[in-house]
Amino acid sequence: MQKIAITYGILSGTITIATLILGLVVSDGGSFLSSEIFGYLTMIVALSMIFIGIKRYRDQQLGGVIRFLPAFAMGLAIAVIAAIIYTLVWELYLMTSGYDFIDSYVNSAIEAKWAAGLSADKLAQEIAALEEMRSDYGKIYIRIPMTFLEIFPVGLIIALLSAALLRNPKILPARH
Numbered sequence: 001m002q003k004i005a006i007t008y009g010i011l012s013g014t015i016t017i018a019t020l021i022l023g024l025v026v027s028d029g030g031s032f033l034s035s036e037i038f039g040y041l042t043m044i045v046a047l048s049m050i051f052i053g054i055k056r057y058r059d060q061q062l063g064g065v066i067r068f069l070p071a072f073a074m075g076l077a078i079a080v081i082a083a084i085i086y087t088l089v090w091e092l093y094l095m096t097s098g099y100d101f102i103d104s105y106v107n108s109a110i111e112a113k114w115a116a117g118l119s120a121d122k123l124a125q126e127i128a129a130l131e132e133m134r135s136d137y138g139k140i141y142i143r144i145p146m147t148f149l150e151i152f153p154v155g156l157i158i159a160l161l162s163a164a165l166l167r168n169p170k171i172l173p174a175r176h
Helices: 003-026 034-045 049-061 068-096 101-115 120-137 138-166
Strands: none
Touching: 003 034, 003 068, 003 138, 034 049, 034 138, 049 068, 049 138, 068 138, 101 120, 120 138
């Protein structure tokens, strides 16, 4: 069980973070490749490894049958490992890029708020919130949990759905 969780967790986390960093590197900061939508779509696709890992465990080690809780535990383990990989590699990326991501992100967000034509009061509130986020992001004890929580809830949902589906041995039955 541990080998499967580690293998699929590393695979999932690596696919997610590599794709997101590549998107940031090749994009101009305002393209689809650097958008939150692209990021979460990437996470969903990469975290499909949770489903595959649970299915593999069910079919190869449990004879094609698994209950919900063991399936969910396997999915949760994969999601936690993927989130740890994602967080650690993101920290390495930030170190090697001079921690300039947050400045680029906040500046881009401020430009978008400005272009949206917000009232002066609303714009001031939004800018203050973004500047607070910039300040908080500089604190490792805030940034690391924030990064972990970008991906983990997606993995949690996929683990729940996968466990619910794969507890039924008729869904993608094992081939013998």
